[in-house]
Amino acid sequence: xxxxxxxxxxxxxxxxxxxxxxxxxxxxxxxxxxxxxxxxxxxxxxxxxxxxxxxxxxxxxxxxxxxxxxxxxxxxxxxxxxxxxxxxxxxxxxxxxxxxxxxxxxxxxxxxxxxxxxxxxxxxxxxxxxxxxxxxxxxxxxxxxxxxxxxxxxxxxxxxxxxxxxxxxxxxxxxxxxxxxxxxxxxxxxxxxxxxxxxxxxxxxxxxxxxxxxxxxxxxxxxxxxxxxxxxxxxxxxxxxxxxxxxxxxxxxxxxxxxxxxxxxxxxxxxxxxxxxxxxxxxxxxxxxxxxx
Amino acid sequence: xxxxxxxxxxxxxxxxxxxxxxxxxxxxxxxxxxxxxxxxxxxxxxxxxxxxxxxxxxxxxxxxxxxxxxxxxxxxxxxxxxxxxxxxxxxxxxxxxxxxxxxxxxxxxxxxxxxxxxxxxxxxxxxxxxxxxxxxxxxxxxxxxxxxxxxxxxxxxxxxxxxxxxxxxxxxxxxxxxxxxxxxxxxxxxxxxxxxxxxxxxxxxxxxxxxxxxxxxxxxxxxxxxxxxxxxxxxxxxxxxxxxxxxxxxxxxxxxxxxxxxxxxxxxxxxxxxxxxxxxxxxxxxxxxxxxxxxxxxxxxxxxxxxxxxxxxxxxxxxxxxxxxxxxxxxxxxxxxxxxxxxxxxxxxx
Amino acid sequence: xxxxxxxxxxxxxxxxxxxxxxxxxxxxxxxxxxxxxxxxxxxxxxxxxxxxxxxxxxxxxxxxxxxxxxxxxxxxxxxxxxxxxxxxxxxxxxxxxxxxxxxxxxxxxxxxxxxxxxxxxxxxxxxxxxxxxxxxxxxxxxxxxxxxxxxxxxxxxxxxxxxxxxxxxxxxxxxxxxxxxxxxxxxxxxxxxxxxxxxxxxxxxxxxxxxxxxxxxxxxxxxxxxxxxxxxxxxxxxxxxxxxxxxxxxxxxxxxxxxxxxxxx
Numbered sequence: 001x002x003x004x005x006x007x008x009x010x011x012x013x014x015x016x017x018x019x020x021x022x023x024x025x026x027x028x029x030x031x032x033x034x035x036x037x038x039x040x041x042x043x044x045x046x047x048x049x050x051x052x053x054x055x056x057x058x059x060x061x062x063x064x065x066x067x068x069x070x071x072x073x074x075x076x077x078x079x080x081x082x083x084x085x086x087x088x089x090x091x092x093x094x095x096x097x098x099x100x101x102x103x104x105x106x107x108x109x110x111x112x113x114x115x116x117x118x119x120x121x122x123x124x125x126x127x128x129x130x131x132x133x134x135x136x137x138x139x140x141x142x143x144x145x146x147x148x149x150x151x152x153x154x155x156x157x158x159x160x161x162x163x164x165x166x167x168x169x170x171x172x173x174x175x176x177x178x179x180x181x182x183x184x185x186x187x188x189x190x191x192x193x194x195x196x197x198x199x200x201x202x203x204x205x206x207x208x209x210x211x212x213x214x215x216x217x218x219x220x221x222x223x224x225x226x227x228x229x230x231x232x233x234x235x236x237x238x239x240x241x242x243x244x245x246x247x248x249x250x251x252x253x254x255x256x257x258x259x260x261x262x263x264x265x266x267x268x269x270x271x272x273x274x275x276x277x278x279x280x281x282x283x284x285x286x287x288x289x290x291x292x293x
Numbered sequence: 294x295x296x297x298x299x300x301x302x303x304x305x306x307x308x309x310x311x312x313x314x315x316x317x318x319x320x321x322x323x324x325x326x327x328x329x330x331x332x333x334x335x336x337x338x339x340x341x342x343x344x345x346x347x348x349x350x351x352x353x354x355x356x357x358x359x360x361x362x363x364x365x366x367x368x369x370x371x372x373x374x375x376x377x378x379x380x381x382x383x384x385x386x387x388x389x390x391x392x393x394x395x396x397x398x399x400x401x402x403x404x405x406x407x408x409x410x411x412x413x414x415x416x417x418x419x420x421x422x423x424x425x426x427x428x429x430x431x432x433x434x435x436x437x438x439x440x441x442x443x444x445x446x447x448x449x450x451x452x453x454x455x456x457x458x459x460x461x462x463x464x465x466x467x468x469x470x471x472x473x474x475x476x477x478x479x480x481x482x483x484x485x486x487x488x489x490x491x492x493x494x495x496x497x498x499x500x501x502x503x504x505x506x507x508x509x510x511x512x513x514x515x516x517x518x519x520x521x522x523x524x525x526x527x528x529x530x531x532x533x534x535x536x537x538x539x540x541x542x543x544x545x546x547x548x549x550x551x552x553x554x555x556x557x558x559x560x561x562x563x564x565x566x567x568x569x570x571x572x573x574x575x576x577x578x579x580x581x582x583x584x585x586x587x588x589x590x591x592x593x594x595x596x597x598x599x600x601x602x603x604x605x606x607x608x609x610x611x612x613x614x615x616x617x618x619x620x621x622x623x624x625x626x627x628x629x630x631x632x633x634x635x636x637x638x639x640x641x642x643x
Numbered sequence: 644x645x646x647x648x649x650x651x652x653x654x655x656x657x658x659x660x661x662x663x664x665x666x667x668x669x670x671x672x673x674x675x676x677x678x679x680x681x682x683x684x685x686x687x688x689x690x691x692x693x694x695x696x697x698x699x700x701x702x703x704x705x706x707x708x709x710x711x712x713x714x715x716x717x718x719x720x721x722x723x724x725x726x727x728x729x730x731x732x733x734x735x736x737x738x739x740x741x742x743x744x745x746x747x748x749x750x751x752x753x754x755x756x757x758x759x760x761x762x763x764x765x766x767x768x769x770x771x772x773x774x775x776x777x778x779x780x781x782x783x784x785x786x787x788x789x790x791x792x793x794x795x796x797x798x799x800x801x802x803x804x805x806x807x808x809x810x811x812x813x814x815x816x817x818x819x820x821x822x823x824x825x826x827x828x829x830x831x832x833x834x835x836x837x838x839x840x841x842x843x844x845x846x847x848x849x850x851x852x853x854x855x856x857x858x859x860x861x862x863x864x865x866x867x868x869x870x871x872x873x874x875x876x877x878x879x880x881x882x883x884x885x886x887x888x889x890x891x892x893x894x895x896x897x898x899x900x901x902x903x904x905x906x907x908x
Contacts, residue, residue: 021731022731022733025727025736027720028721028739029735031776032739032780035761035777036742036746037742038761039760039761042761043753043756098652099653102650102652111898114657115897119834119901123838125861126844127858127861131877135869138678140677180902204649235844250750254752258847263760266756267756270756366809367809374804375800376798382822391818392808395818396809440807440808442808
């Protein structure tokens with residue numbers, strides 16, 4: 001088959017006998033619509049409900065839950081969350097770009113174990129990772145002991161609770177996600193480009209910054225956004241490794257929903273968070289599509 | 294043995310007409326090629342015959358039986374794909390006996406049939422190999438064996454040799470022909486390679502822009518191209534634009550050349566194209582006063598060893614002439630010569 | 644020179660990534676009920692402790708059951724959607740696919756809160772099925788993406804070949820498509836399973852402490868002070884994940900599954 005013919009034939013789906021086969025979409029459709037879409041719609045509705053002071057809520061249409069956003073506590077938490085996640089995202093992607101690029105050019109025998117390591121950390125519970133970091137940054141078992149042993153410190157200290165602790169843990173948590181987001185486009189990246197740069201006299205590091213990075217601009221932008229959103233989702237690290245003053249939006253939502261029993265306010269914050277993430281992802285999707293198309 | 298008939302077949306993709314009113318009646322037990330450039334519609338036609346795509350309009354018949362609405366899996370056609378499409382999760386004999394397994398034939402029978410076909414394609418002893426272990430040529434043969442396993446009514450091959458290197462390709466051409474003759478099965482090969490079509494087939498169907506340009510034996514196609522496209526696509530030729538008359542003259546550039554009059558030529562002015570093949574032509578010095586000739590300038594001479602290719606020009610026309618390399622040419626680049634036009638040159642209606 | 648620098652960079656980061664795991668493994672060997680690193684003394688008692696007490700085995704069992712059912716349900720939701728989208732371009736399937744990608748685009752807390760409200764409204768709050776079904780729809784993104792990736796690797800010619808050899812649509816699915824995407828289904832299942840085993844916020848929000856999965860149990864015990872037993876549990880969790888991913892890598896092309904281009908020649 002010739003190239004042109006293929007492209008003509010490809011997009012034409014074969015509808016012969018499809019009608020009754022689409023019936024198999026009903027069970028998955030029900031599952032997703034009932035158990036996934038419904039919860040979000042209900043949550044949206046609840047965000048406008050009236051909160052009964054003793055803990056529950058009743059159907060109503062009040063904007064009080066959204067008005068509560070103008071509370072300085074919420075605003076600072078919002079600003080803190082956004083800055084923290086932006087910093088994490090930039091650092092993660094900056095570290096992940098050369099890492100992924102280098103790994104994608106390594107032997108399969110090295111790539112596979114590294115991918116397994118990344119997957120392990122990506123899938124590990126924040127609970128376990130948070131627990132590990134509390135040990136690692138603690139006085140009795142942490143890195144400060146190594147520093148004492150090296151003679152840098154006089155006696156071991158605890159590095160948490162602190163903002164740095166949260167940042168280190170989140171960096172660790174988000175890094176595998178960043179790598180796996182940019183791995184597919186980097187592995188598909190045309191090797192002849194850096195090679196061409198090499199023949200023109202660019203060393204590997206220069207080739208990376210002058211050829212690889214500019215060519216993957218779209219990838220980098222979407223990775224920044226995805227990692228940012230992923231970091232926004234961290235809910236345990238700020239609790240385990242920080243003080244209440246360091247809590248992010250995700251923690252506040254949990255806190256309002258579970259401990260303060262203010263579900264309508266939690267729902268309102270949640271809806272707000274969803275909208276931010278949606279806007280970012282859809283926006284960047286449009287942007288990269290435009291620059292690629 | 295199956296005859297294939299297409300009656301008023303149309304295929305549209307949206308507003309694009311991939312096939313326009315195709316009418317074909319192809320003989321049984323022959324080697325048939327669908328020849329055309331990329332995007333000509335040959336692959337579309339091939340897929341309609343196989344049942345892999347629906348016809349928009351018209352009828353497809355096998356032995357007169359209407360199979361238009363019969364899906365591919367009920368047509369019993371054996372297909373060989375350009376990239377062979379051997380199932381990577383099955384080994385060689387499982388691939389060959391895939392269709393038999395669908396029919397729930399016992400394992401012993403399937404295995405026996407696979408072995409028999411492996412003998413036929415001259416690759417015994419590879420039954421248990423995995424597909425990844427096979428070379429391109431071996432994969433090609435296994436895919437042929439798989440296509441033949443069900444004793445299909447039609448044997449369809451889509452650009453079967455395009456992925457092989459030149460030497461293996463020629464070898465496989467010969468072998469495919471042998472195989473076809475042994476089995477006597479109606480075989481259709483899709484190709485864009487006119488040499489392949491010429492050497493392999495009994496019948497060539499030339500397709501361009503969704504229309505059948507000509508159906509005929511390779512020799513007919515070459516000697517008597519029906520349209521300017523065929524003349525140009527099959528072999529090399531120079532087409533002279535002029536006026537054909539029923540008295541056997543062809544008016545070209547104010548000159549009157551003597552040719553065999555085709556039946557469509559009339560006393561009136563009928564525009565025609567004179568198709569000149571390189572081996573029909575030869576050059577003579579101007580002084581020789583050769584009749585039925587035109588004045589040309591030699592522009593390029595290429596010695597290919599076995600023959601000499603000479604390019605000559607007359608105005609906007611460029612001619613290719615093949616001279617034997619036995620004796621010296623007696624002329625060189627830049628020389629002014631006479632190009633003799635044979636009376637047997639074929640006239641195409643413009 | 645640059646080459647070595649690159650290797651140093653990669654292995655430096657790999658070390659950073661492994662650091663918490665190494666420390667957790669280290670403290671799990673402490674003899675006394677204190678967390679020292681490097682460990683003081685060496686004992687495997689904490690591992691025995693975990694494996695012998697119903698205190699830990701209960702949550703482990705719960706988590707395994709939830710993860711197994713959630714994985715199967717997630718794959719059963721994803722397979723028809725991906726298939727219908729790929730093979731027939733059904734619009735409804737495309738819409739469902741888009742919907743199925745949403746959980747991974749949003750912070751898990753928002754889904755968790757949605758589930759919490761939903762299950763308390765319909766009265767399933769705190770039930771085993773609330774946790775399991777919430778997990779399955781939350782994790783459906785993984786099989787959706789990986790199965791679609793697997794389907795994309797299938798050459799159309801395979802389907803045409805099967806068709807020409809007499810296979811009906813159903814037979815093509817059973818004999819060609821399914822075997823070819825099986826590694827991807829397996830990989831997606833492993834991924835889903837491990838994620839569900841480790842998932843905390845949704846399990847916590849839809850069931851509080853009534854369906855005590857492993858992460859909930861760990862958080863609960865952290866309230867009562869640290870013990871090497873928790874480190875031992877963490878080591879089990881890491882080993883289970885690593886083991887599953889290793890198995891996937893053995894039976895399929897892991898790099899292809901995470902979206903890398905097939906570079907094998």
